[in-house]
Amino acid sequence: MRAREDPREFAAFYAAYSERVLSYLVRRVLDPDTAFDLLSETFAKALERQDQFRGHNAEQEQGWLFAIARSELSHFWRSGKVERAAVERLAITVPALSSTEFERIESLAGLSALDLPLSRAFAALPSDQRQAIELRVLDDQSYLEMAETLGVSEPTARARVSRGLRALARAVGEAALVKDAA
Numbered sequence: 039m040r041a042r043e044d045p046r047e048f049a050a051f052y053a054a055y056s057e058r059v060l061s062y063l064v065r066r067v068l069d070p071d072t073a074f075d076l077l078s079e080t081f082a083k084a085l086e087r088q089d090q091f092r093g094h095n096a097e098q099e100q101g102w103l104f105a106i107a108r109s110e111l112s113h114f115w116r117s118g119k120v121e122r123a124a125v126e127r128l129a130i131t132v133p134a135l136s137s138t139e140f141e142r143i144e145s146l147a148g149l150s151a152l153d154l155p156l157s158r159a160f161a162a163l164p165s166d167q168r169q170a171i172e173l174r175v176l177d178d179q180s181y182l183e184m185a186e187t188l189g190v191s192e193p194t195a196r197a198r199v200s201r202g203l204r205a206l207a208r209a210v211g212e213a214a215l216v217k218d219a220a
Contacts, residue, residue, distance in 0.1 A: 048085055048088075051084075051099075052081055054096075055100060055103055056077065056081070058100075059077055059080055059081075059103060059104065059107050060073055060074065060077045060143060062104065062107060063076045063077055063080075063107060063111060064143055066111055067111070067114070070135060070139075070140045070143035071134060071135050071140070072114070073143060074135055074139070074143060076107070076110050076111060076114055077107075079110045080103065080106050080107045080110050083106050083109075083110065084102075084103055084106055087106075155209055155210060156206065156209065156210055158209070159205065159206050159208075159209030159210070160206060162209075163202050163205060163206070164202075166188075166198050167198050167199075167201055167202030167205070168202065169188065169198075170184060170188065170195060170198035170199045170202060171198075171199055171202045171203065171206075173187055173188070174195075174199045175199075181195050181196050181199075184199075
C-alpha cells in the first residue's frame with residue numbers, strides 16, 4: 039500500500055478508492071448513511087492493517103481494499119442488528135449525513151435510477167412473495183412470526199422471502215446494467 043512509507047499518502051489512497059468503495063457498499067445496503075459508516079470502517083481497517091498489505095500494484099491494492107469492504111459488509115449483515123439495538127439502548131447519538139451528502143451518495147450509486155424498476159418489480163411479484171417480503175423486510179418480523187401471520191410453515195415463509203428477494207435482485211441488477219450501459 040502506498041501509505042506504508044508515508045502516512046500522508048493515505049489521503050491519496052482514500053481519494054483514489056473511496057467513491058468506488060462507497061458506490062459498491064451503497065448498492066448493497068441501499069442506505070447512504072449505513073454505506074458511509076461501512077466506508078469509514080473499511081478505511082479505518084485499511085489504515086490499521088496497512089502493514090499486512092503484500093501487493094505491489096494498484097490492482098492488488100484495490101483488491102485488498104475491496105476484500106476489507108466485503109468483510110465489513112458481511113460483519114454488518116451478521117451483527118448490525120445487534121449493534122443498532124445497542125446504540126439505541128445506550129442512547130448514543132450517531133451523527134447523520136447532511137441532505138447534500140445523502141443525495142450525493144445516492145447519486146453516486148445511482149439509487150434513484152433504481153426506484154422505478156424496484157417498485158415495478160415489487161408490484162410484479164406474486165402476492166405471497168410480496169407479502170412475505172413486507173413482513174420480513176419492512177415489518178422486521180422473524181420467520182416464525184411470518185409463518186404464523188401467513189398461516190404457513192417456517193420453511194415456506196423463508197422460501198417466499200428468498201424467491202421474492204432473488205426476483206427483486208435480478209430486476210435491480212438488470213436496471214443497473216441498463217443504467218451503466220447508458
